[in-house]
Amino acid sequence: MVWESVRLALQAIRRNTLRSFLTVLGIIIGVAAVIAMVTIGNGTTAKITSDLAKLGSNLLFVSPGQFGPGRASADAKAFNERDIEAMRAQLRSVRAVAPVSQKSVTLVYGTESRNTVVTGTDNDFFITQDWVLAAGRSFLDGELRAGRAACVIGQTVRDRLFGPAEAIGQNLRVHNVSCEVIGILEAKGQSSFGTDMDDTVLMPLRAFHRRIAGNMDIDRAYVSAVDGADTSRVQADIERLLRERRNIFPGREDDFVVRDMRQIVQTAAGTAAMLTGLLGAVAAVSLLVGGIGIMNIMLVSVTERTREIGIRLAVGAQEEQVLLQFLVEAVVLSLFGGLIGVLLGLGIAAAVTTALGVPLPVDPTIILVAFGFSGLVGIVFGFFPARRAARLDPIEALRHE
Amino acid sequence: MPDQGTAATPLIEFQSLSRVFGAGAAAVRALDAVDMRIDEGEFIAIMGPSGSGKSTAMNILGCLDTPSSGAYRFKGVEIGRLDPARRALLRRRFIGFVFQGFNLLPRTSAVENVELPLIYRGAPQAERRELAMQALARVGLKGRERHTPAELSGGQQQRVAIARAIVTEPAVLLADEPTGNLDTSMSREIMDLLVALNRGQGITVVMVTHEPDMAAYAERVIRFIDGRIATDEHRGRAA
Ligand SMILES: Nc1ncnc2c1ncn2[C@@H]1O[C@H](COP(=O)(O)OP(=O)(O)OP(=O)(O)O)[C@@H](O)[C@H]1O
Ligand SMILES: [Mg+2]
Numbered sequence: 001m002v003w004e005s006v007r008l009a010l011q012a013i014r015r016n017t018l019r020s021f022l023t024v025l026g027i028i029i030g031v032a033a034v035i036a037m038v039t040i041g042n043g044t045t046a047k048i049t050s051d052l053a054k055l056g057s058n059l060l061f062v063s064p065g066q067f068g069p070g071r072a073s074a075d076a077k078a079f080n081e082r083d084i085e086a087m088r089a090q091l092r093s094v095r096a097v098a099p100v101s102q103k104s105v106t107l108v109y110g111t112e113s114r115n116t117v118v119t120g121t122d123n124d125f126f127i128t129q130d131w132v133l134a135a136g137r138s139f140l141d142g143e144l145r146a147g148r149a150a151c152v153i154g155q156t157v158r159d160r161l162f163g164p165a166e167a168i169g170q171n172l173r174v175h176n177v178s179c180e181v182i183g184i185l186e187a188k189g190q191s192s193f194g195t196d197m198d199d200t201v202l203m204p205l206r207a208f209h210r211r212i213a214g215n216m217d218i219d220r221a222y223v224s225a226v227d228g229a230d231t232s233r234v235q236a237d238i239e240r241l242l243r244e245r246r247n248i249f250p251g252r253e254d255d256f257v258v259r260d261m262r263q264i265v266q267t268a269a270g271t272a273a274m275l276t277g278l279l280g281a282v283a284a285v286s287l288l289v290g291g292i293g294i295m296n297i298m299l300v301s302v303t304e305r306t307r308e309i310g311i312r313l314a315v316g317a318q319e320e321q322v323l324l325q326f327l328v329e330a331v332v333l334s335l336f337g338g339l340i341g342v343l344l345g346l347g348i349a350a351a352v353t354t355a356l357g358v359p360l361p362v363d364p365t366i367i368l369v370a371f372g373f374s375g376l377v378g379i380v381f382g383f384f385p386a387r388r389a390a391r392l393d394p395i396e397a398l399r400h401e
Numbered sequence: 402m403p404d405q406g407t408a409a410t411p412l413i414e415f416q417s418l419s420r421v422f423g424a425g426a427a428a429v430r431a432l433d434a435v436d437m438r439i440d441e442g443e444f445i446a447i448m449g450p451s452g453s454g455k456s457t458a459m460n461i462l463g464c465l466d467t468p469s470s471g472a473y474r475f476k477g478v479e480i481g482r483l484d485p486a487r488r489a490l491l492r493r494r495f496i497g498f499v500f501q502g503f504n505l506l507p508r509t510s511a512v513e514n515v516e517l518p519l520i521y522r523g524a525p526q527a528e529r530r531e532l533a534m535q536a537l538a539r540v541g542l543k544g545r546e547r548h549t550p551a552e553l554s555g556g557q558q559q560r561v562a563i564a565r566a567i568v569t570e571p572a573v574l575l576a577d578e579p580t581g582n583l584d585t586s587m588s589r590e591i592m593d594l595l596v597a598l599n600r601g602q603g604i605t606v607v608m609v610t611h612e613p614d615m616a617a618y619a620e621r622v623i624r625f626i627d628g629r630i631a632t633d634e635h636r637g638r639a640a
Contacts, residue, residue, distance in 0.1 A: 004520060015508045311504050314465060315518035315565065316493025318486055394465050398504060 026290025031341025041276025120208020330382020
């Protein structure tokens with residue numbers, strides 16, 4: 001009998017294709033929204049997590065100042081070269097400590113120019129940031145000590161300023177400083193924040209200080225712990241060392257921050273996951289609204305088909321059979337809607353994730369849940385109209401115009 | 402006047418059967434203590450002025466409605482007070498309905514319309530199709546099985562309705578003004594068909610009509626007035 005009801009339902013749906021489509025439009029949109037939101041959200045989360053992991057594993061960020069409500073960060077003093085040396089010498093389980101100072105400058109080569117951020121650092125930067133050279137070399141010890149104007153450039157800078165021409169050995173003007181290109185970084189592409197990671201220029205810290213910044217400040221340091229090290233212990237070590245070096249009395253707050261990459265990844269992933277959940281919840285509400293749409297149209301359909309129900313009852317259909325027919329019709333309709341919605345949602349997710357350059361994680365659970373939920377919507381919102389149909393008095397129903 | 406076998410159990414028997422709509426001062430006695438018996442194989446026309454209780458009697462005969470008081474015995478069994486589910490089973494098993502307004506499912510082919518009662522009997526699809534095709538052939542609609550009601554004339558639609566009523570081999574065929582929506586020549590076609598079914602296959606036919614011309618096809622004419630049987634004539638077979 002159930003199979004028979006499915007056949008009857010398909011017949012009824014086919015007999016009024018347009019109305020059937022409009023009935024399930026709400027379900028289609030709801031399911032598509034849930035699938036698209038959750039899939040795109042998961043893709044973005046995965047992308048953020050992997051990008052941040054790409055920034056370097058076991059990485060800690062050290063910067064002067066404090067962040068948070070009521071805390072001034074401007075007057076905290078910058079780090080200096082001796083701080084970096086002390087960290088290198090005294091911290092255990094540390095692989096690299098890279099000083100970082102940055103400034104936004106204009107690059108000029110021939111007739112081409114470009115605004116880019118230049119970073120003053122040393123060879124530890126390649127370790128902490130997982131940079132690999134595509135061509136040329138990194139800085140020589142002599143260049144670092146003497147602060148020679150030599151630079152390593154990213155792929156974007158190379159492409160935009162030099163075009164097809166050879167870049168290595170050429171002199172690039174960085175903020176009016178003539179600087180020899182000694183190396184080219186391998187491309188990394190976009191970061192999850194949408195910035196072009198290859199739009200960058202690196203030069204020896206001392207060259208940056210003397211020729212570009214005009215001071216000896218170090219904006220921050222990136223510390224890379226050895227594999228398997230306990231980063232929270234490294235973090236505590238850095239804090240102890242810097243409090244000592246910066247003469248902070250016990251009981252006073254730090255005037256610097258050490259942040260563990262893992263925490264940042266966790267926080268970012270947590271935020272992204274929460275956002276995904278939120279969007280999914282909004283989409284789920286629209287699925288519910290779609291269910292009410294089904295109930296509405298099914299009620300109209302019961303009224304419209306009162307005569308048909310009367311005929312069915314007169315030829316011997318029982319209440320349960322009519323109930324089953326209308327219920328199955330609602331469920332079949334909403335499952336149809338669910339199916340179209342899943343396909344549409346995946347299509348949207350595929351288009352958006354391709355455009356954003358994030359992965360497309362197809363999660364069978366969410367598809368099953370959305371599909372199952374649309375079936376449930378059919379049962380819940382189809383039941384009331386179906387019961388109304390089944391309880392019609394056959395004589396009244398037959399007389400209905 | 403030939404007495405219709407007092408010894409044998411009648412197919413249908415009303416005993417002091419009343420049907421009252423509403424209550425108190427506004428109550429309408431649509432049927433008022435009606436006694437009536439119908440034997441197997443009869444062809445009966447029910448006549449009477451508008452509001453005299455003809456349709457009410459048909460609905461009770463067809464187990465669509467229940468009497469307020471009195472007895473309704475079908476093959477000797479009291480069925481007047483069954484619950485809706487059992488009445489549905491009785492309709493499915495013993496009753497075929499034909500209505501004035503045809504009452505076919507729109508946008509549905511003739512053969513699918515005829516299959517409808519078989520669906521609720523749980524007949525397998527192949528058997529259903531076969532029986533429905535045979536029923537359509539019996540009412541002279543061979544070759545029109547795929548047409549929808551909109552593609553058929555009024556007379557043809559009524560024949561589909563008759564095919565639907567007889568496809569289950571019912572004990573009794575109930576027709577409430579089956580020719581009410583048809584012109585004279587189509588009406589005659591339908592009456593000829595009903596007569597053929599009655600004589601050829603022994604189906605008991607009870608038909609409501611306003612037209613004496615149509616009532617003339619019946620062997621017995623029962624006239625209702627104000628919810629009571631006023632006259633009950635046996636005429637013998639029409640020529
Ligand atoms: N559902 C109902 N509720 C209240 N009164 C009803 C109902 N059905 C019928 N009646 C009343 O019962 C009486 C008999 O009605 P019925 O339909 O049986 O008449 P009828 O002989 O078929 O008339 P017609 O020739 O016009 O079809 C009428 O007075 C009618 O108003
Ligand atoms: Mg009537």
